[in-house]
Amino acid sequence: AQSVTQLGSHVSVSEGALVLLRCNYSSSVPPYLFWYVQYPNQGLQLLLKYTSAATLVKGINGFEAEFKKSETSFHLTKPSAHMSDAAEYFCAVSENSASKIIFGSGTRLSIRP
Amino acid sequence: SAVISQKPSRDICQRGTSLTIQCQVDSQVTMMFWYRQQPGQSLTLIATANQGSEATYESGFVIDKFPISRPNLTFSTLTVSNMSPEDSSIYLCSVLPLAGLGNEQFFGPGTRLTVL
Numbered sequence: 001a002q003s004v005t006q007l008g009s010h011v012s013v014s015e016g017a018l019v020l021l022r023c024n025y026s027s028s029v030p031p032y033l034f035w036y037v038q039y040p041n042q043g044l045q046l047l048l049k050y051t052s053a054a055t056l057v058k059g060i061n062g063f064e065a066e067f068k069k070s071e072t073s074f075h076l077t078k079p080s081a082h083m084s085d086a087a088e089y090f091c092a093v094s095e096n097s098a099s100k101i102i103f104g105s106g107t108r109l110s111i112r113p
Numbered sequence: 114s115a116v117i118s119q120k121p122s123r124d125i126c127q128r129g130t131s132l133t134i135q136c137q138v139d140s141q142v143t144m145m146f147w148y149r150q151q152p153g154q155s156l157t158l159i160a161t162a163n164q165g166s167e168a169t170y171e172s173g174f175v176i177d178k179f180p181i182s183r184p185n186l187t188f189s190t191l192t193v194s195n196m197s198p199e200d201s202s203i204y205l206c207s208v209l210p211l212a213g214l215g216n217e218q219f220f221g222p223g224t225r226l227t228v229l
Contacts (some may be wrong), residue, residue, distance in 0.1 A: 043221065044156075044205070046219075098147060100158055103155045103157075
């Protein structure tokens with residue numbers, strides 16, 4: 001069975017600081033990995049996805065994530081946080097291109113002025 | 114991409130009643146899923162809606178409580194039956210387009226359900 005674990009239910013950073021949201025996965029097959037963002041009272045939006053191509057994946061809004069097989073990790077980063085980045089972030093995994101997606105527990109990102 | 118609409122967008126229901134949520138997509142899709150997001154929680158997959166056959170339910174979810182229909186490639190319904198306050202959640206439909214690459218699922222806006 002596949003699963004993802006997000007370390008830290010709440011992360012707070014200062015505006016302009018580095019954002020690092022951690023995600024570790026468990027999968028018996030090469031996984032597809034995703035980061036989704038959910039802004040307050042809005043739907044889910046795909047930030048980026050890893051599908052066995054380049055290990056460093058660039059997404060929208062300046063976010064990127066690196067797939068590290070040796071560490072079974074897919075951490076999300078952004079060099080400089082902006083107030084508009086405040087949201088809930090979900091890491092997710094699926095087995096292949098036609099299977100269900102399993103979500104992590106989510107990390108709430110707060111940005112301090 | 115796929116544009117997904119859900120009806121109703123929100124509802125307040127009485128305990129013991131049932132609510133049917135509709136999910137409509139603007140294009141044919143291979144797979145449709147139903148998720149639940151309880152207050153302050155992550156998304157939990159309820160079931161995969163299969164076109165022309167019974168839905169595939171995840172552990173902890175049963176057909177009697179969450180009957181699902183999918184009569185064609187663009188439409189599905191989820192019914193929350195015999196509701197209790199514990200069913201208060203956001204229910205989301207998601208789809209995998211026919212031409213999807215890398216398994217990018219698109220999510221509907223959700224239906225916010227409050228059970229009194």
